[in-house]
Amino acid sequence: MPIEFEGVSFSYGEGGSKAPALQDFSWSLEDGGFAAIMGRTGSGKSTVLRLLCALAKPDSGHISIDGRDVFSSLPRRELRKMMGFVFQFPEYQLFETTVMREVCFGMKNLGFPKAEMEENARWAIEKMGFDFEAVRGVSPMALSGGQKRRVAIASVIASKPKILLLDEPTSGLDPAERRKFADILRSLNSEGTTIVMVSHNSEVVCETAKDLLVLKDGKKWKEGPVCDLFSSSLSAAGILPPPAFALSSFLRARGVDLPPCVREEDFLSSLLEAQRRRKNGSR
Ligand SMILES: Nc1ncnc2c1ncn2[C@@H]1O[C@H](COP(=O)(O)OP(=O)(O)OP(=O)(O)O)[C@@H](O)[C@H]1O
Ligand SMILES: [Mg+2]
Structure with missing residues (x-):
């Protein structure tokens, strides 16, 4: 929309x-x-x-x-x-007593029919990376901080x-x-x-x-x-690019054939690949 x-x-x-x-x-x-x-x-x-x-x-x-x-x-x-x-x-x-109740809370308020609510809750909980059957009856308070975050987000996307x-x-x-x-x-x-x-x-x-x-x-x-x-x-707004992005842009501007990289591991493997191409080309 x-x-x-x-x-x-x-x-x-x-x-x-x-x-x-x-x-x-x-x-x-x-x-x-x-x-x-x-x-x-x-x-x-x-x-x-x-x-x-x-x-x-x-x-x-x-x-x-x-x-x-x-x-x-x-x-x-x-x-x-x-x-x-x-x-x-x-x-x-x-605040609910189980993950399932927590994830269904918002849908209940919005008047979702029971069957759709349960189907959506399963979808959202699995989407957030949980094993639905293993976690549905667990208290959200018994989860780690990152897991709680995922339950909270599941309750919104459900x-x-x-x-x-x-x-x-x-x-x-x-x-x-x-x-x-x-x-x-x-x-x-x-x-x-x-x-x-x-x-x-x-x-x-x-x-x-x-x-x-x-x-x-x-x-x-x-x-x-x-x-x-x-x-x-973007530094005037206090924003720096990811280090791998900044390094790959810097080298690209100096003639190294590199794609824009976000993750360090992608940057390193692209760099090795560029070096290999260069060696092969100079043979
Ligand atoms: N409830 C409030 N009452 C009065 N001023 C507020 C309130 N909430 C935000 N402000 C002011 O409005 C401006 C914008 O705030 P906002 O929360 O949108 O910033 P932000 O970009 O989200 O910041 P942050 O990255 O710290 O979360 C700030 O000057 C802030 O002090
Ligand atoms: Mg803010």
Whole structure:
């Protein structure tokens, strides 16, 4: 579902204490897109997500989904059904006694029929990398931090929202969990879910998102395909590319035949491959 922000401004607080969190912000994302939002702390990233899911109302401008204004044309219930929001550290919001109950909670509130709820819960729990039968009766409190995060995310994707908003979904995860999670996001997006993800992690962004929006002081600073933007300097917004990406770009600019790499192991094997080609060519 296409998303559009048109001249949106928003400030927290009342009267004299108002500080602009977002100023004259226009941005759009096509149906089935996957955009990452990056920028320094306090630049307005979470505010964009909060406005999009109608947790806050713009002071001016319009936000629409599929051409329908989020505030005037989309009933709340319909919005809740089409949009899933994974807050930062969602595992702190787990409260049910079993993983199955936890994952079904949101669907119950949305009025899903029992059979569909159970089928979706199985799908979501397996999608997040669990053995459904082994984990369904376990207390979420008995799981590790990374496992809890995956249960929390399962509970959001279980209702199969068409749009998924994620605020720093990989913070606090170890590198292996981050990569597993990146795979899951890519797969959800390839199945048609439109994704907007706030992240400080440039490796995760390069591995998942197609487009990048960079905010600076509550304003849109840059936008474009992830690879193009990371090839330019984003340091003024406090963003550095993944080290392997920076090294491969540096060497490519100096004539070494290397593809853009995100992971260190891909960079090293591409480098060895380039060296082998060079040796063969000079024989
Ligand atoms: N509930 C609030 N009340 C008042 N001001 C707020 C509130 N939430 C955010 N702000 C302010 O709005 C601005 C944008 O905040 P926002 O949370 O969108 O930033 P962010 O880019 O998500 O930062 P971070 O990377 O630290 O999460 C900041 O100046 C922040 O201090
Ligand atoms: Mg934030």
